[in-house]
Amino acid sequence: MAFSIFGIFAVLLEFIRPLLPLILAVVIIDLVLLLLALRNNGLAGTLAALKRVLPVGLVVFMLGLLFGPWLTGAGHGNLAGILDWLSLFGAAVGLGVLALLVVWPPVALLRSKNA
Amino acid sequence: MKRRNDRQAFLAESTVDPGRRRLLKAAGLGIGSLGLAGTGLMTSTPARAVKTNARIVIVGAGAAGLAAANRLSSRLDGARITLIDRRERHLYQPGLTLVATGLWKPGQTIDENKRYVPRNVEWIHASVSEFEPDANQVVTDTGQRVDYDYLVVTTGLHVDFDAIEGMSPELIGREGIGCVYDNPEHANRTWEMIDRYTTEGGVGLFTRGPGGIKCAGAPLKVAMLTEDLAQRHGNRDRLEMIYNSPSAGLFSQPDMDQFLKEEFPRRDIDINWHHRLVGIEPEQHRATFDTPEGEVRLDYDFIHVVPPMRAPDALGNSPLAWQEGGFADDGNWMEVDRHSMQHPRYPNVFGAGDCVGTPIGKTAASVKAQVPVVVDNLVSVMAGRQLTASYDGYTSCPLITSRGQAILVEFDYNLDMVPSFPFISPYREHWVPWIMKDKFLKAAYNAMLRGRV
Numbered sequence: 001m002a003f004s005i006f007g008i009f010a011v012l013l014e015f016i017r018p019l020l021p022l023i024l025a026v027v028i029i030d031l032v033l034l035l036l037a038l039r040n041n042g043l044a045g046t047l048a049a050l051k052r053v054l055p056v057g058l059v060v061f062m063l064g065l066l067f068g069p070w071l072t073g074a075g076h077g078n079l080a081g082i083l084d085w086l087s088l089f090g091a092a093v094g095l096g097v098l099a100l101l102v103v104w105p106p107v108a109l110l111r112s113k114n115a
Numbered sequence: 116m117k118r119r120n121d122r123q124a125f126l127a128e129s130t131v132d133p134g135r136r137r138l139l140k141a142a143g144l145g146i147g148s149l150g151l152a153g154t155g156l157m158t159s160t161p162a163r164a165v166k167t168n169a170r171i172v173i174v175g176a177g178a179a180g181l182a183a184a185n186r187l188s189s190r191l192d193g194a195r196i197t198l199i200d201r202r203e204r205h206l207y208q209p210g211l212t213l214v215a216t217g218l219w220k221p222g223q224t225i226d227e228n229k230r231y232v233p234r235n236v237e238w239i240h241a242s243v244s245e246f247e248p249d250a251n252q253v254v255t256d257t258g259q260r261v262d263y264d265y266l267v268v269t270t271g272l273h274v275d276f277d278a279i280e281g282m283s284p285e286l287i288g289r290e291g292i293g294c295v296y297d298n299p300e301h302a303n304r305t306w307e308m309i310d311r312y313t314t315e316g317g318v319g320l321f322t323r324g325p326g327g328i329k330c331a332g333a334p335l336k337v338a339m340l341t342e343d344l345a346q347r348h349g350n351r352d353r354l355e356m357i358y359n360s361p362s363a364g365l366f367s368q369p370d371m372d373q374f375l376k377e378e379f380p381r382r383d384i385d386i387n388w389h390h391r392l393v394g395i396e397p398e399q400h401r402a403t404f405d406t407p408e409g410e411v412r413l414d415y416d417f418i419h420v421v422p423p424m425r426a427p428d429a430l431g432n433s434p435l436a437w438q439e440g441g442f443a444d445d446g447n448w449m450e451v452d453r454h455s456m457q458h459p460r461y462p463n464v465f466g467a468g469d470c471v472g473t474p475i476g477k478t479a480a481s482v483k484a485q486v487p488v489v490v491d492n493l494v495s496v497m498a499g500r501q502l503t504a505s506y507d508g509y510t511s512c513p514l515i516t517s518r519g520q521a522i523l524v525e526f527d528y529n530l531d532m533v534p535s536f537p538f539i540s541p542y543r544e545h546w547v548p549w550i551m552k553d554k555f556l557k558a559a560y561n562a563m564l565r566g567r568v
Contacts, residue, residue, distance in 0.1 A: 010567035014558035072550050073218065074519025083538055084546040 316353025317416025
């Protein structure tokens, strides 16, 4: 049973649909903050803030590795084979990147205010 | 009926003006563009809709009915599509096993049909009580006669509690009786029974209705998840678990059958072969099984009742049902060609979902595979073209073996494994299929209802 790219996006849309208003709000707020940070700090300054939030991404990545199975009602003992471990690793990376992207704009803006 | 379709084919290509004929012609022209529209990566439906004013009636607003309504609505321009079903509530039935074993709340399986009914589809809030395919009509329980040019039958099935002497749905959640099927209320009351059983212990009987049943993996999952729960409670040694199969097998797919025949004894779940539940005495906590050696009575502290299932009476007693053979004897299922999903005696009638008599299926995954075939072939019939879409029997069962692990079993009419994801072994328990079942399949199901996958 193959899924087209359209189909995969449709499934992802249904997955996030209950949280769509919240996700949209976070994205809009972050974009506004990012634009303000870019105006105040310029591109280089804003990108520099990314380094500051890297630890946040790393911590969330580690938490994802540790608690990912638990969040799904399972345990690490349920992981069987490379597929499961790679999936956990990929999910943890995704969570880390997501956290980094969410935290980056406010931190970049705060940096400009403190500068 | 053959003559009628030949005529439609002619009309679809003619310039005859009035009424439906003109629009059937338009349908034919539209069909011509269908091939050009193709099915590219970013779209699941053709870019240009087919013009027609055909009257299409869909009976049943379950998974197959809603998916068909959405697909037909986007494929056809001007068609008068009518959906008939009294139910306002939509149930995500693949989640009932999770409710019955305490992993989901009942509300997670409850939705509303109105969220998925397309705007240009008329919804008659009634039940069909009679199918009259010779007159191209259905009759509702309110007495309304509805004419159609094309009919899509997606009624679902009837869980036949009455086939078990002494059993009724009201008993679920009392006297140690559980049944995962039919609705979240049953599933939740079953969870109360399983929770008590895995805490207090005793004899647990797990049954399976004979013949075609929906989600045939559910009785197995309930047994394995109950065993897993008892392990987690530290009470496993207080439970005597017996799975009663009505046949000599546990699962239709041979590799999975073999796996389960090894897995159940390994987990100390005894198996009684050829034990078909025929009666229950709730007050005495006693069940009666029909076996080759005669009737056998077994006492229980918990019993998971899985009744036989059949087509709803209105369909099963109609000319649309199989008139003889295994599918007639089993459950009066609707007759369809197993590949085209077209009714062999009424070519303007198609069927999909639990109500049809095909060798395997009766899962949401089967619906996902069947509905596009029904829609493609229905549009072909409207245009007088040969039917090209074919259903290969695809069905799927994320067989949960314990909380946190499952096997993603997918197979076809040949009982060959046909994995959608080649990197997920269909022979081995993994965490990833568990996540899919627990987190993602409902999203895929909803996308299917909207006709997007």
